[in-house]
Amino acid sequence: MKMIILSILTSLLFSCSEPQQDLARVKQLTPKEFKAQKMNSKSVLLDVRTPEEFAGGYLEGAENADFRGGEFEKKMQGWDKDKVYYLYCASGNRSGKAAELMREAGFEHIYNIGGYSTLKEAGLPTEGESNR
Template identity: 60%
Template sequence: MKLIFGILLAGLFSCSQPQQDGTGVKTISATEYKEQAKKEGVLVDVRTTQEFEAGHLTGASNADLLDGTFAKSINDWDKEKTYYLYCKSGNRSGKAAKLMEEAGFKNVYNIGGYEDLKSAGLPTQE
């Protein structure tokens, strides 16, 4: 009975925290990002250059996870800054966030997929 109560209690407290995917990577929704975006941070689109050029969030920089240079390029990034990563569905940005976490970055958020972010009303450049 104590175990069940503990699990339920832990579940209640986790609702107010950013979700984590088991790797320690923080995942937040498009709505949560809209609030976070008011704070300082670096917005990174990890899709391919072609996907980025077809449309991206305003202010985003492109760092393609699939071209093999992402892991190397993060070595030049400031580990003290906050980073918000997105891709097409949230899968690549989750992988990129995990790489960053493993490299010592502390404030990295996977904010999901471009279409969801666009649908939430975030400004885009087409």
């Protein structure tokens, strides 16, 4: 009987010590996968580059929230956590960090879609000075 109880307790101990799976993970999308997304009023496209980079061209419909300048964290506090957010930057690095910050703040629907030049090369529509 003691062995059975010990076995049960040991099983419970090991099952409780395993890390919990994080349900709100930042998902990575390729340009092709992003193109397939249905953008609507519950979708937000965020360019987290600097205002100078943004002025040089950006994806059609994107909002700018500078990750490096601290603007991102301030703006994030007013965003709707029920919306779906697609983030990009120059290479995917800053957008990955910004997406992780959003995840930690309780946002659940976050996608890092990578770098602007890769997205532009994939044929996604752009706006701004670089299109002239």
